[in-house]
Amino acid sequence: xxxxxxxxxxxxxxxxxxxxxxxxxxxxxxxxxxxxxxxxxxxxxxxxxxxxxxxxxxxxxxxxxxxxxxxxxxxxxxxxxxxxxxxxxxxxxxxxxxxxxxxxxxxxxxxxxxxxxxxxxxxxxxxxxxxxxxxxxxxxxxxxxxxxxxxxxxxxxxxxxxxxxxxxxxx
Numbered sequence: 001x002x003x004x005x006x007x008x009x010x011x012x013x014x015x016x017x018x019x020x021x022x023x024x025x026x027x028x029x030x031x032x033x034x035x036x037x038x039x040x041x042x043x044x045x046x047x048x049x050x051x052x053x054x055x056x057x058x059x060x061x062x063x064x065x066x067x068x069x070x071x072x073x074x075x076x077x078x079x080x081x082x083x084x085x086x087x088x089x090x091x092x093x094x095x096x097x098x099x100x101x102x103x104x105x106x107x108x109x110x111x112x113x114x115x116x117x118x119x120x121x122x123x124x125x126x127x128x129x130x131x132x133x134x135x136x137x138x139x140x141x142x143x144x145x146x147x148x149x150x151x152x153x154x155x156x157x158x159x160x161x162x163x164x165x166x167x168x169x170x171x
Contacts, residue, residue, distance in 0.1 A: 022068065025075065026060040027167040030136065037143045039151055046152050048144025053104070055139040059167060062133050075128045077103060077137060078121040078166045088157030098149040099161070100142040108135045114142065116149075121166060 032055045039045050063071045079101055086094035097116040101124065105111055109128030116122075125137060144151035 022065075023063045023169055024060065025062075025167055025169055026058075027077075027165065028058045028060070029055070030058050031056040035141055037141075039144070044151075045144070046150075048142060048146075048151060050140060050142045050145065052140045053138040054141055057137045057139070057165065058134060059108075059128065059137055060134045061128075061167075061169075063169070074170045076109070076123060076168050076170060077105075077125040077128065078123055078168060079115075079117070080121045080164050080166075081117055081119045082162045082164055084119050086159045086161045088155070088159045090155075090157050092155040092157040092159070094151075094154060094159055095149050096161070097146065098143060098151065100146060101163075102140045102142075104138045104140070106135060106137070108137075116146070117161070117163070124165075127170070 035051060035054055037049070037051070057077075059075065059077070061075050065071050081096050085096060086098060088094070096118055099117040100114045101117060101122075102114045103111050103124035105125045105128055109125040111125055112123050115124065124139075128135075
């Protein structure tokens with residue numbers, strides 16, 4: 001039986017766009033910063049599979065003006081790959097769109113649903129707000145489930161890709 005392994009490692013960055021006078025923003029990985037897809041059955045190879053609510057981030061966000069008055073500043077969460085394809089140890093590659101990602105902000109933003117991985121920033125959560133200053137965002141992953149980018153028929157290898165999650169502040 002052919003075996004595939006895809007490892008995803010998450011990195012975090014924070015981007016300020018005309019941030020308010022006193023803005024504090026943190027994006028912290030709470031659970032599962034490394035994701036492993038083990039394609040160890042014919043069913044998984046043929047149909048792909050999903051890891052639901054696998055990664056959890058904590059967003060801490062407080063924005064105030066020069067007089068310490070809370071402002072209406074908001075944030076958005078984006079993701080991108082740091083490479084143009086998913087690389088294998090033996091030199092094989094997979095299309096980035098083999099992996100899809102979805103975020104759940106618990107109603108604290110406009111979640112964008114399932115998006116395909118890209119090496120350009122892709123929006124996961126838009127106009128997030130933090131009424132309690134701290135919220136959790138869970139990330140789910142799919143691999144090989146899009147019939148256009150299947151795992152079946154690909155060369156077995158130990159594939160890996162790094163993801164960069166960016167918390168962007170919006171005034």
